[in-house]
Structures are given as structure tokens and as C-alpha cells.
Amino acid sequence: MLTKSAAKKFFIIGTVVCSGCFVLLTVDTISRVPKQTNADKITPQVIHGKDLWDHNNCMGCHTIMGEGAYYAPELTKVYERRGEVFIKSMLKDPASMYPGQRKMQQYNFTDEEINSLVAFLKWVGEVDLNGFPAKPDMGPAAAKAATMTLSQIPTPTRPVVYDQVCVACHALQGQGGVVGPALDGVGTRRAHDYLVSWLRDPLAVKADSKMPKLPLTDEQIQELASFLSSQK
Amino acid sequence: MKFKTQKIAYYFFAVCMLLLSLQIVYGFIMGFAHMGYDNLHSIIPFHTARATHTNLLVMWLLAGFMGAAYYIIPEETDRELIYPQLAIVQLVALVVVGVTAIIGFHFNWWEGRKFLEIPRPLDYLVVVDVLLFIFLIGGTIWKGKRYSTTSIVLFFGLLTAALLYLPGMIPTTNQTMDSYWRWWVVHLWVEGVWELIMGAILSFLLIKLTGVDREIIEKWLYVIVGFTFLSGILGTGHHYYFIGTPRYWLMIGGFFSALEPLAFLGMAMYAIAMAKKGGRQHPNRLALTWTIGCAVMSFVGAGFLGFAHTLPQVNIYTHGTLVTAMHGHLAFWGAYAMLIFAMIAYAMPQLTGRKLFDNGWSVFAFWTSNIGMVAMTLAFAVAGVAQVYLERRMGLDFLQVQKEIEVHFLGLVLAASLFSLGIFAFIWIFIKYGLPKGKIENVSAAN
Ligand code: HEM
Ligand code: HEM
Ligand SMILES: [Fe+2]
DSSP states (O other), X not given: OOOHHHHHHHHHHHHHHHHHHHHHHHHHHHHHHHHHTTGGXXXXXXXXXXXXXXXXXXXXXXXXXXXXXXXXXXXXXXXXXXXXXXXXXHHHXXXXXXXXXXXXXXXXXXXXXXXXXXXXXXXXXXXXXXXXSOOXXXXXXXXXXHHHHHHTXXXXXXXXXXXXXXXXXXXXXXXXXXXXXXXXTHHHHSOHHHHHHHHHOHHHHSTTOSSOOXXXXXXXXXXXXXXXXXXX | OOOGGGGHHHHHHHHHHHHHHHHHHHHHHHHHHHHTOOTTTTTSOHHHHHHHHHHHXXXXXXXXXXXXXXXXXXXXXXXXXXXXXXXXXXXXXXXHHHHHHHHHHTTTOSOOSTTOOSOHHHHHHHHHHXXXXXXXXXXXXXXXXXXXXXXXHHHHHHHHHHHTTGGGGOOOSOHHHHHHHHHHHHHHIIIIIHHHHHHHHHHHHHHHHHOOOHHHHHHHHHHHHHHHHHHHHHHGGGGSSSSSOOTHHHHHHHHHHHHHHHHHHHHHHHHHHHXXXXXXXXXXXXXXXXXXXXXXHHIIIIIIHHHHTTSHHHHHHHTTSHHHHHHHHHHIIIIIIHHHHHHHHHHHHHHHOOOOXXXXXXXXXXXXXXXXXXXXXXXXXXXXXXXXXXXXXXXXXXXXXXXXXHHHHHHHHHHHHHHHHHHXXXXXXXXXXXXXXXXXXXXXXXX
């Protein structure tokens, strides 16, 4: 029968051995993390972004690397998913990007602060997270990905910024958001020049427009306008 | 109650009841926000409510552990507590720091690291306060007439809990390392040293309530905490799967954390076996009910529901979803909230000399709060599993999925109302017990 002193020995030896292994593994992890996380890319701007991230408790609504709160979207891959234009507008005025939705805190960030947060999110998106977040493996999204790789269909000639930003509010061929009107056939309704000035500043064209002014470059605007004009 | 200074425990327990009530209010704010009613957003946005909810939880659990220690240690060491006035100072300081932190959260003053939101200057005050507590408990054991295993394990648990607060303050500019050290606090607390505290308090209660021989109970205490550390320390790896740390953590974390439920299973079997074995029928059956309830529910919430998402193959989909919230609620409730409730249920009649444990309301409080919490867990589970399938596996947009699962938060709020009813019954009885008998004199001076 087990005695009390044997039980005590089991406790002490088990604890010491496991703690020792844990410390050794920690030392090894510390030596490998810089490579896996691209520590050389942690610029002062990224550090500033992380400070802002921490001191505004973004983790109190969002998750990052899967850690945080479950109220707002996971942001690890947001840079890839939404791109700079979207994130910048979001941080300037969250309500304009998702009108009538669950609310994000309105911060009064300066442009410099917004750039730092974007740099931080970009860095996070490039860390090797051993496969997280996993690609959806069921339903339409997975099926689409599978056929794409099978038949090597080239991606449609939609501008990248369309898929990152516009799709959040507009539908095209039944896919996308419902905040703005569907853009099918917009090329027949609107002239190229109108589209350019609209994308520069919707509010200048229509004072009560619900579409926010987006920080797009001229190049992006031209690309988008040509794309939209081709939607007949 | 054998020693006058044990009365200090009462004030710690009273603080627990107060902070718990406030925690529940903030829980409801979040429940409604998830349902789409975020009307309070401009005053108490979600992140403020969340930081307040979880920090109040940690704070009242710590206050509860301290109260339990101030009750148990004099009895186990067979002497009065040293410097009882300092214990009151220590409580007041803890409350002041806590309240300052909570108010700060409402004014964007925090560190924004989940569970460790308390701003850095206040961290140092917490450390000082806990050191004072450790000094009072340690000094009492040192001067005591008896070194019991229960008091040593309890002390060791409290001391390591205090020390493990420190890695959370290691400065780093890398989000991955930030998260790495954060788990040294969060995981090594709840799945490590707090289990030591839990084991020790359960042993104390079982010794008192069942009358089983101390030697037998304390032998099994060593076995259980042995299993806890054997699995729990390297089990930390289950948080290192997907944060930018090496791949080997998937194997190490997966293997060891899968063993963690054994410690909780052991705890449950041990409590039930000792209760069966015990010949003496202690009149306070209610305290025994809470004690066994704690051991059983901690197995369900931490062991079973923890295992449900601890393997990397599962965790890659559930990581950072409402599935985690489901597990978090029942685990904290079963393991630590019920532990403190058990301690209060045992200590109150001793402290005040009144016997309200046969009262129908006490039984009502136990069952209503537990049924309510299980129902809350189910609501989180349905919402969480739906989220995992729709968002993570089918690739639907986050907000679209949140719309789909809004209705389960109605379920959550209803279940939480039932739960709160049970808690209010418990608090009502607590108030009816009244204050402890007599004043706390400076007994240590006489020794
Ligand atoms: C009383 C003991 C326990 C408590 C109080 C507890 C509580 C929690 C909490 C609050 C979280 C969320 C932490 C965060 O994201 O910051 C969490 C996460 C987790 N817990 Fe536990 N837990 C306990 C025991 C266990 C056990 C025994 C297991 C495994 C068998 C387990 C497995 C997990 C896993 C895998 C996660 C990560 C979830 C994710 O990836 O989002 N837990 N736990
Ligand atoms: C009674 C009413 C309660 C309600 C309505 C409630 C609701 C909530 C909600 C909505 C969240 C946030 C989840 C998210 O990030 O979206 C949360 C977090 C949390 N609550 Fe509660 N709660 C209640 C009581 C409790 C109690 C009694 C405990 C502890 C015993 C507790 C422990 C926690 C923990 C540990 C978290 C963090 C979970 C995680 O990060 O995974 N709550 N609660
Ligand atoms: Fe853990």
C-alpha cells in the first residue's frame, strides 16, 4: 500500500522533473521565436503599433493569434483579408465602414498612429502560426478553392482592393455585402468619369451619401473605375 | 471557531460576495451586447465590460483564497494569526487597488492583455499586498505548534501563485513572447498552483466534514497534486500551438494537457470516496454538498470540457471562439467559485454561531446556481459549436455568423438569470448570518 512519504516523493520528483523540462523547452523556444516571428521586421513603427494595441485594449473585443475576446473579428490575417485602405478607414471611423452593425470603439487616432497599427497588423499576419487560422474545409468556400486548384482557372480580373474593401458593402453576382447597392450592371448606369469622381469622394458627388470617403490612391481609383465600367 | 483571529476570514468573504454581484452585472452587459443590445456602448463599451467582468472574478477568487487561508491556517497550526490588524490593512489595500483598476478600465487605463489588464503601476502594488499576505500566513505557520501537510500545501500554493505573477511583467516587444509569458500566469495559475490551493482547501474541508483520518486524506492530497503538476506544467503547451512558437509544442502540449483531466478526476473520486468512508455525520451537510459539488463540477468544466478542445486537431478550429468561453465559465465556476462557496458554507456557522444550513434557501441556492450555470454552459456551447462550423469550417463572415447565433445569447441571458437567482439566495443567507461574534483583539501581542 502506498505510504504518505512515498506519495510525497512522487509529488516532489514529478514536479521538479517537469519544471526542469519546461524551463529547458522555454530556453529553446526563446532561441527559435525570433526566426519564426520575423523579429527583424519588428520596426519601431510595429512596436508603436503594439503599444497602441495594448493601451487601447483592442483584445477586449477582438482576438489576435486566437487570443482575446469573442465579440469582434479575429484580426491575425486582417491585413491580407481587408488591406490597408479598409483598415485605415475602419480606424478613422468604424461606424462608416459597418453602418448599423455591432459597434467598435471610436478612437481619435492620428494618421501616424493609424499607420503604426497597420504596420503591427501586417507584421502579425506574417508570423508563422503553425497553420492557424485553418482554411475553411467544408461548404462553398472549400469547394470553390478545390475547383480553383483543380482546373487552374485564373482569378477573375477583379482588382485586389475590390475584394478587400468594396465587397464588404457591395454585392456582385450575388456575392458580397448589402450596405450599398449591388454593382451588377453599374457600367451601363454610370460613366467612367462619374465613377472616378465618386470614388475620389462620394460626399462631393452626393452630399448625403452613405458611402464613406476611402483613402484610395489614384492608381487604385483608375483600376476600379475601369473594372466597374466593364460591368455591363 | 477555535481562534479569535479566524474572524478576519469573514471580511474577505463579504468582499467576495460584493465583487461577485458586480461581476454578474457586467456579465449581463456583455450578454445583451452579444444579443444586439449594445445600448450602453458609449458609457461601458464591450472591452470595458469584459475587463471588469474577468478582473472582478480573479479579484474575488483571490480574496476568497486569502479568506480561506486566514480561517484554515490558525486552526491547522494551532495558534492565533500573527498581526491580525495587518490582515485587515491587507484586505483594504487589495480592495483599493482593485477598485482603482476597475475605475481605470472605464477611462481607457489598462494594459490590454487578456486577464492581466491591470495597469503596470498597480501590478507592483498587488505584488506588495500579496507579499504582506504571504508574510502573515508564513509567519503564523513558522511560529505554529504544528506543521500539517494541508497547511504546507496551501502555503506552497499561495507562495507560488504570488511568484508566478512576476513572469507576466517581463517586458517584450514581440506579441508572441508577450503571449508566451502571459500563459505562465494564466495557465500555471488555474491549471497548476491554484489546484494546489484547491486540493488543500478540499482536504481541510474533508477532514472536518467527514472525520476520515488526516493521514489518509493528506496522502491522497499528495498523489493528486502530484498528477496536477505532472500534467499541468508541460500542459501549458496547449496554449503554444498557434502563437508563433515552435511546432513541437503541438505534441508536447497535446500529450500532457490530455492527461490533465486525470488530476480533476482524481479530485472528484477522492472527495466522493472520503465522504462515503466518513463515519461521522457532521451536521453541516450543506458544506459537504458544496465540497463534493466543487470536486465533481471541476471535473466536468475543467477536465471534460477542457479535454474537448485541447487536442491540436480540434483546437485549430475552436481556438479563440465561444467554445473557449463555454469551458472558461464552467471551469472557473466548478473549480474555484464553488470551492470558495464550500469554504463559506462551512465557515459561516462557525464564525457567527448561527446554524442556517438546514434552511431551504441554502439548498435552493446550491441547486439553482448550479443548474443555471450548466444551462449557461450549454448556451455558450451551442453558440460556440455553431460558430466553429459556420465561420471556421465553412468560411462565412464573422459578423454574419454572429447574427446567426444571436438567439443563443437570449438563452444565455435566461440561464444567467436563473444562475443569478441562486447566487442572490446564497448572498441573502450570507447577510442573514450577520457579523462574526466579538471583536478581533490583538491576540498576538499576548503570545
Ligand atoms: C480549473 C481549471 C481551469 C480553468 C479555470 C480554465 C479556464 C480557462 C480559461 C479562462 C481559458 C481562456 C483563456 C484565455 O484565452 O486567456 C481557457 C483556455 C483553455 N483551456 Fe482551460 N481551464 C481549466 C482547466 C483546463 C484543463 C484541465 C484543460 C485540458 C484538458 C483545459 C484546456 C484549455 C484549452 C485547450 C484552452 C485554450 C482555448 C483556446 O484555444 O481558445 N483547461 N481555460
Ligand atoms: C451570470 C451572468 C454571467 C454572464 C451573462 C456572463 C457572460 C459572459 C460573456 C458574454 C463573456 C464574454 C465572452 C466574449 O468574449 O464574447 C464572459 C466572459 C467570461 N466570464 Fe462570464 N458571465 C456571467 C457570469 C460569470 C461567472 C459566475 C464566472 C465565473 C465563475 C464567469 C467567468 C467568465 C470568464 C472566465 C470569462 C472569460 C472567458 C474567456 O475568455 O474564454 N462569468 N462572460
Ligand atoms: Fe491551460
